[in-house]
Amino acid sequence: MNQMTPPPKIEFIPASAPFSEAQRSWLNGFFAGLLSTDGPAPLSAEQGGAVVQGPSGDGDDEAPWHDQTLPIAERMKLAEGRPLRRRMMAAMAQQDCGQCGYNCNDYSDAIASRAEARLNLCVPGGKETARMLKALNEELEKAPAASAGVPVTPAVSAAPAIAADTPVAATFVSRRLLNKPGSEKETWHIDFDLAGCGLDYVVGDSFGIFARNELGLVDQIIAMLGALHTTEVRGKTLREVLADDVSLAPAPDSLFELLSFITGGALREKARALAQGEDPDGDAASLDVMAALQKFSGVRPHPEAFVEALEPLQPRLYSISSSHNATPGKLSLTVDCVRYVVGKRRRLGLASTFLAERIKPGDQVKVYVQKAHGFALPQDPKTPIIMIGPGTGIAPFRAFLLDRKATGAPGKNWLFFGHQRSSYDFFYSDELNALKTSGLLTRMSLAWSRDGDKKFYVQDRMREVGRELWTWLAEGAHLYICGDAKRMAKDVERALIDIVTQFGARTTDEAVSFVGELKKKGRFQQDVY
Ligand SMILES: Cc1cc2nc3c(=O)[nH]c(=O)nc-3n(C[C@H](O)[C@H](O)[C@H](O)COP(=O)(O)OP(=O)(O)OC[C@H]3O[C@@H](n4cnc5c(N)ncnc54)[C@H](O)[C@@H]3O)c2cc1C
Numbered sequence: 383m384n385q386m387t388p389p390p391k392i393e394f395i396p397a398s399a400p401f402s403e404a405q406r407s408w409l410n411g412f413f414a415g416l417l418s419t420d421g422p423a424p425l426s427a428e429q430g431g432a433v434v435q436g437p438s439g440d441g442d443d444e445a446p447w448h449d450q451t452l453p454i455a456e457r458m459k460l461a462e463g464r465p466l467r468r469r470m471m472a473a474m475a476q477q478d479c480g481q482c483g484y485n486c487n488d489y490s491d492a493i494a495s496r497a498e499a500r501l502n503l504c505v506p507g508g509k510e511t512a513r514m515l516k517a518l519n520e521e522l523e524k525a526p527a528a529s530a531g532v533p534v535t536p537a538v539s540a541a542p543a544i545a546a547d548t549p550v551a552a553t554f555v556s557r558r559l560l561n562k563p564g565s566e567k568e569t570w571h572i573d574f575d576l577a578g579c580g581l582d583y584v585v586g587d588s589f590g591i592f593a594r595n596e597l598g599l600v601d602q603i604i605a606m607l608g609a610l611h612t613t614e615v616r617g618k619t620l621r622e623v624l625a626d627d628v629s630l631a632p633a634p635d636s637l638f639e640l641l642s643f644i645t646g647g648a649l650r651e652k653a654r655a656l657a658q659g660e661d662p663d664g665d666a667a668s669l670d671v672m673a674a675l676q677k678f679s680g681v682r683p684h685p686e687a688f689v690e691a692l693e694p695l696q697p698r699l700y701s702i703s704s705s706h707n708a709t710p711g712k713l714s715l716t717v718d719c720v721r722y723v724v725g726k727r728r729r730l731g732l733a734s735t736f737l738a739e740r741i742k743p744g745d746q747v748k749v750y751v752q753k754a755h756g757f758a759l760p761q762d763p764k765t766p767i768i769m770i771g772p773g774t775g776i777a778p779f780r781a782f783l784l785d786r787k788a789t790g791a792p793g794k795n796w797l798f799f800g801h802q803r804s805s806y807d808f809f810y811s812d813e814l815n816a817l818k819t820s821g822l823l824t825r826m827s828l829a830w831s832r833d834g835d836k837k838f839y840v841q842d843r844m845r846e847v848g849r850e851l852w853t854w855l856a857e858g859a860h861l862y863i864c865g866d867a868k869r870m871a872k873d874v875e876r877a878l879i880d881i882v883t884q885f886g887a888r889t890t891d892e893a894v895s896f897v898g899e900l901k902k903k904g905r906f907q908q909d910v911y
C-alpha cells in the first residue's frame with residue numbers, strides 16, 4: 383500500500399566539512415562506492431520512521447506521531463485536524479510490531495476503509511488504543527465516506543490474510559532456563575518441533591503463540607461468578623471458554639458497562655466512570671478481570687453476559703532465535719517471563735508463563751509464523767552486520783549468527799549484547815564464545831548494567847567503540863536493533879546519531895538525516911516491542 387520513495391543519495395561528507403567542493407564530491411563518491419545498498423527491498427518511508435505515503439495520495443504524508451515513546455495524548459495532538467485514517471494511525475502504539483497482523487499505518491487504513499472491523503488488535507496500545515479507536519470509529523460511522531481519507535470497501539472482502547487467523551499445532555519440545563541462580567530475571571530458551579505442521583520460517587520472522595489462561599485464575603473467576611465449571615457458554619463449558627477464548631488481563635470497558643447495567647447507586651456510578659476511562663479510585667490501571675469482579679464483589683453477572691463483555695484472547699509474538707538452515711524443522715524462542723504482584727495477588731504474563739511453566743513436553747500448541755517486514759539478513763552474504771540486542775533482544779541475532787554459520791556467509795558479524803549481570807545473565811555464553819573463537823562472530827561487545835556502581839548499557843559500549851562502528855558503517859554494514867521499544871531502542875538510536883556526528887564529521891541534523899537514510903535503504907532495521 384505504501385509507495386516507495388526513490389533511493390535517496392547519501393551525502394557522506396557534509397557541506398560543513400573542511401574540503402573543497404571537488405574533494406567533497408570525490409569523497410562522497412568514494413564512500414558511496416564502499417557502502418553497499420543491497421539488502422531487502424527498500425522499506426516504505428513509514429518503516430523508515432519519518433514519512434508515510436498514504437494510499438489515497440492525499441498529500442498528508444508526514445507522520446510526526448510515529449514514535450513509540452510518545453504518550454497517546456501527545457500523538458493525538460500531533461494528528462489533530464488530519465483525516466480520520468491518520469488519527470486512527472496516531473492512536474496505534476507506533477511499534478509496527480506486527481501483532482495485529484499489519485503495521486500501524488495499514489491497520490488504521492484497513493479500519494478506515496472498513497476492511498477490518500476489529501478495533502482491539504493493537505496489543506501494545508492496550509485499552510488506550512482500543513478506546514480511542516472506538517471513538518474514532520464512531521466518528522467514521524457518522525461521517526461521509528470520503529472524510530476518512532481512504533476508499534470505503536465493504537467489510538470482510540478486502541481484509542488481508544492474517545497469519546494469526548490460521549494457526550496450526552506445533553509440538554512443544556523442551557525449555558531451559560538461561561539465567562543462572564541468583565539472577566533477578568527468568569528467561570527461557572524454548573524449543574518447538576515443526577514436523578508435520580506445515581510451517582516454515584526464515585531468520586528475522588516471529589512466532590505467534592496462542593496461550594491458555596492459568597486454570598487457577600479461571601477457577602477463581604468461576605467461583606466469583608457463583609457459576610459451575612460446566613455451565614454451557616458458546617457451545618463449550620464456561621471453564622474451556624475462560625481458559626482458551628477470552629482475555630482475563632486488563633478488564634475491558636465493556637465489562638464495567640455490564641457491571642453498571644446490573645447494579646445501582648454509587649457502585650453503578652463507579653462502574654460507569656470506569657467504563658468511560660475515568661479512574662475514580664486511582665486503581666484503574668491495575669484492574670484485571672479478577673480484580674474488577676473483586677471490586678464489585680456483590681455484583682454477579684450471568685456467565686453468558688460476562689463472557690460476551692470480555693475481549694478475545696490475543697496471541698503473543700516472539701522473535702525466532704533459531705535458523706531453519708542450521709536445524710531444519712526445529713524452532714526456538716528466548717522468552718522473558720512476566721510475573722509481578724499487585725496488592726496481595728501474583729499476576730502472571732499470559733504467554734510467557736504458559737511457555738515457562740504450563741505446557742509439558744509433547745503438548746500441542748496453536749501457533750503461526752509472522753513474516754518479518756523489513757527485518758532480515760542482507761541479501762549479499764558478504765555484507766557486514768552490526769546487531770544490538772540487550773536482554774531478549776539477542777533472540778533474532780542468535781538466529782542470524784546460526785544462519786550465517788550454516789550457510790557459510792563470509793560477511794563480518796558484530797554483536798552488542800547486554801543484560802543485568804555478567805555472572806547470571808549472559809545468555810548463550812558458551813555458544814557465543816565458541817562462535818567468537820571460530821571467527822564467525824567477528825566482534826562481541828558486552829554491557830552489564832548492574833555489575834558496577836553505575837548503569838552501563840549497550841549504547842555506552844557503542845560510544846566507546848564509535849570510531850570502529852563508523853568504519854563498519856562506511857564499509858556498508860547493516861545495523862539492527864532488537865528488544866525494548868520504549869526506552870532502549872530510542873537511546874541506542876541516539877547513540878548512533880552521536881557516533882555519526884562525531885566520527886562522520888556531521889552536524890546533529892545531518893547525522894539524523896544520515897540515520898534516516900540508512901533506515902530508508904533498509905540498512906538500519908528494528909524488531910522492537
Ligand atoms: C515482534 C515481537 C517480538 C517479540 N519477541 C519477544 C522475545 O523474543 N522474547 C520475549 O520475551 N518477548 C518478546 N516479545 C514480547 C511478547 O510478545 C510479550 O509481549 C511478552 O512475553 C509478555 O507477554 P505475556 O503474555 O507473558 O504477558 P501479558 O499477559 O501480555 O502481560 C504483560 C503486561 O503486564 C503488565 N506488566 C508487566 N510487568 C508489570 C509490572 N511489573 N507491574 C505492573 N504491570 C506489569 C504490563 O501491562 C504488560 O504489558 C515480542 C513482541 C513482539 C511484538
Ligand SMILES: NC(=O)c1ccc[n+]([C@@H]2O[C@H](COP(=O)([O-])OP(=O)(O)OC[C@H]3O[C@@H](n4cnc5c(N)ncnc54)[C@H](OP(=O)(O)O)[C@@H]3O)[C@@H](O)[C@H]2O)c1
Nearest residue numbers: 718772773774775800801802831839866867869870873911
Ligand atoms: N514494563 C517495564 O517497566 C519493563 C521493564 C523492563 C523490560 N520490559 C519489557 O520486558 C521484556 C523483556 O525484557 P528483557 O528481558 O529483554 O530485558 P530488559 O529488562 O529490557 O533488560 C535488558 C538489559 O537492558 C538494560 N536496559 C534498561 N534500560 C535500558 C535503556 N534505556 N537502554 C539500554 N539498555 C537498557 C537493562 O538494564 P537495567 O534493567 O539494569 O536498567 C538490562 O541490562 C521486553 O518486552 C521489555 O520491553 C518492561
